[in-house]
Amino acid sequence: MNRRLAGVATIAMLILGVLLSLQLETQKSVDLAEQIQTERLNQISGVLESLQAENARLLEENTHVASELDRLREAGDTNPLLAAQLEQLKIQDGTVPVRGLGVKMLVTDSGPDLMVLFPVNTDDLCNIINTLRFAGAEAISINGQRIVASSSVVLSGNATILINSVPIGRVGATTYEILAIGDPDVMYDYLNRLEVLTLKQAGMRVDLTKEEVALPSYKGSYYFDYASRTSA
Amino acid sequence: MDGAARKSWPLTAAVFLVVLLTVTLLRSNLTATAEPSYPTGLPGLLQLEIENERLAAENERLWQELNQLQNSQNGSALASEQMDTARLNAGQVELTGSGIRVILDDALERENSGYGNYVIHEEYLRQLVNVLWSGGAEAIAINDQRVTGQTEIFCSGAFIQINGTRQSPPYKIVALGNQSDLRAALQFYFWDNLGHYQQQYGITRELEIPVQPLTVPAAKTHAIRFAAQAREGER
Numbered sequence: 001m002n003r004r005l006a007g008v009a010t011i012a013m014l015i016l017g018v019l020l021s022l023q024l025e026t027q028k029s030v031d032l033a034e035q036i037q038t039e040r041l042n043q044i045s046g047v048l049e050s051l052q053a054e055n056a057r058l059l060e061e062n063t064h065v066a067s068e069l070d071r072l073r074e075a076g077d078t079n080p081l082l083a084a085q086l087e088q089l090k091i092q093d094g095t096v097p098v099r100g101l102g103v104k105m106l107v108t109d110s111g112p113d114l115m116v117l118f119p120v121n122t123d124d125l126c127n128i129i130n131t132l133r134f135a136g137a138e139a140i141s142i143n144g145q146r147i148v149a150s151s152s153v154v155l156s157g158n159a160t161i162l163i164n165s166v167p168i169g170r171v172g173a174t175t176y177e178i179l180a181i182g183d184p185d186v187m188y189d190y191l192n193r194l195e196v197l198t199l200k201q202a203g204m205r206v207d208l209t210k211e212e213v214a215l216p217s218y219k220g221s222y223y224f225d226y227a228s229r230t231s232a
Numbered sequence: 233m234d235g236a237a238r239k240s241w242p243l244t245a246a247v248f249l250v251v252l253l254t255v256t257l258l259r260s261n262l263t264a265t266a267e268p269s270y271p272t273g274l275p276g277l278l279q280l281e282i283e284n285e286r287l288a289a290e291n292e293r294l295w296q297e298l299n300q301l302q303n304s305q306n307g308s309a310l311a312s313e314q315m316d317t318a319r320l321n322a323g324q325v326e327l328t329g330s331g332i333r334v335i336l337d338d339a340l341e342r343e344n345s346g347y348g349n350y351v352i353h354e355e356y357l358r359q360l361v362n363v364l365w366s367g368g369a370e371a372i373a374i375n376d377q378r379v380t381g382q383t384e385i386f387c388s389g390a391f392i393q394i395n396g397t398r399q400s401p402p403y404k405i406v407a408l409g410n411q412s413d414l415r416a417a418l419q420f421y422f423w424d425n426l427g428h429y430q431q432q433y434g435i436t437r438e439l440e441i442p443v444q445p446l447t448v449p450a451a452k453t454h455a456i457r458f459a460a461q462a463r464e465g466e467r
Binding site: 008013015016019020027030044047052054058061062063066068069073083085087090091099100101122130131133134137139147149150165169182217219221223224225226227 | 242243246247249250253254256257260277278279280281282283284286287288289290291294295297298301302311314315318319320321322323324325326327328329330331355358362363365366369370371372379380381382383384385386393408409410447448454455456457458459460461462463
């Protein structure tokens with residue numbers, strides 16, 4: 001009887017010992033993993049902060065130089081008619097930021113209260129752009145990327161959408177913000193009839209409003225290395 | 233009775249300890265193997281990085297312009313140069329250069345079942361234009377309609393509306409740029425799909441890479457009525 005108890009106790013102690021050492025080992029590796037994770041997060045937020053600071057500095061420099069340029073131009077004897085035409089052209093090629101009456105469309109495809117099987121894809125965005133152009137939009141932007149003639153909307157990997165070769169994250173990780181300047185009534189009407197329903201049927205939340213919007217400039221560059229003016 | 237109880241309590245304690253340890257072990261193992269949560273701001277980070285790069289380039293350009301303006305006796309030479317560039321960018325200049333031509337056409341005979349895969353749809357044209365831009369096209373025209381930032385490609389019944397004009401098949405898409413880049417841009421599933429439609433339904437999908445230069449016409453001017461120039465970063 002006593003021998004049997006001793007046998008059981010020995011086996012139990014053995015198992016206990018193995019478990020204890022195992023436990024200690026895993027705890028060690030878990031701690032290490034957590035430490036690496038925090039370090040990584042700290043590093044990234046550090047990079048983000050310095051990038052944001054750099055961005056603010058560049059924007060300030062940009063405003064500064066642009067206003068100085070404007071001052072000089074106004075002081076010069078530039079023909080006001082030419083200046084106006086230049087402005088129109090620059091609004092069309094997207095190289096200047098613009099502001100004006102238009103529409104704002106917010107498309108939310110993820111969130112706690114949404115059940116969306118297929119999130120917004122490149123085709124959805126292309127359709128919205130096309131409908132806006134059809135409605136006579138003068139300027140369009142999606143999540144801060146100005147849409148110009150040569151803007152392409154492509155998928156990179158299986159979830160990242162690139163516009164103008166720049167990955168566009170969703171605003172607040174859930175929402176696409178589409179801004180357009182043009183006749184607000186026409187654009188509102190066209191979007192409402194042609195795009196909003198499809199997106200809503202897919203389970204997304206769509207907010208469409210007419211308002212004054214401000215769009216950034218196109219930050220890419222135009223290049224003509226293979227094409228040149230047709231010589232007469 | 234007393235003796236049995238006294239005998240079984242170390243056993244109970246041991247079992248209790250084993251269970252406790254097993255549970256904690258399992259839990260810490262689970263957390264260790266769980267997917268590490270990556271920071272969600274990664275695309276934002278990349279976006280900011282690229283934007284900064286481009287802003288820096290933009291600023292560089294502005295400084296140069298400022299310098300030129302300061303140096304030039306009168307601003308008019310500079311103004312006309314700017315005008316030329318802006319017209320070029322906005323697509324209001326006819327361009328000639330190397331490029332590719334894609335021809336899409338409806339099937340000659342179609343079965344009674346309707347249009348379906350026998351005709352060229354607006355999406356085909358839009359997809360093509362999108363991939364050609366992403367492949368580095370410098371200028372694109374469809375049936376001599378220049379594709380600009382204001383160009384719609386919209387289905388209106390038997391026609392496809394482009395720049396407010398009605399276009400019917402065959403659709404000739406001309407893209408200027410590096411020929412091998414443009415050709416490479418076409419190598420994706422959509423182009424293969426069109427190939428299948430060609431075999432099964434008889435639509436036309438043709439790619440021409442001519443040696444002689446191609447021409448893309450100038451776009452018509454658009455009146456801007458709602459948008460006005462603003463400052464960067466203004467909200």
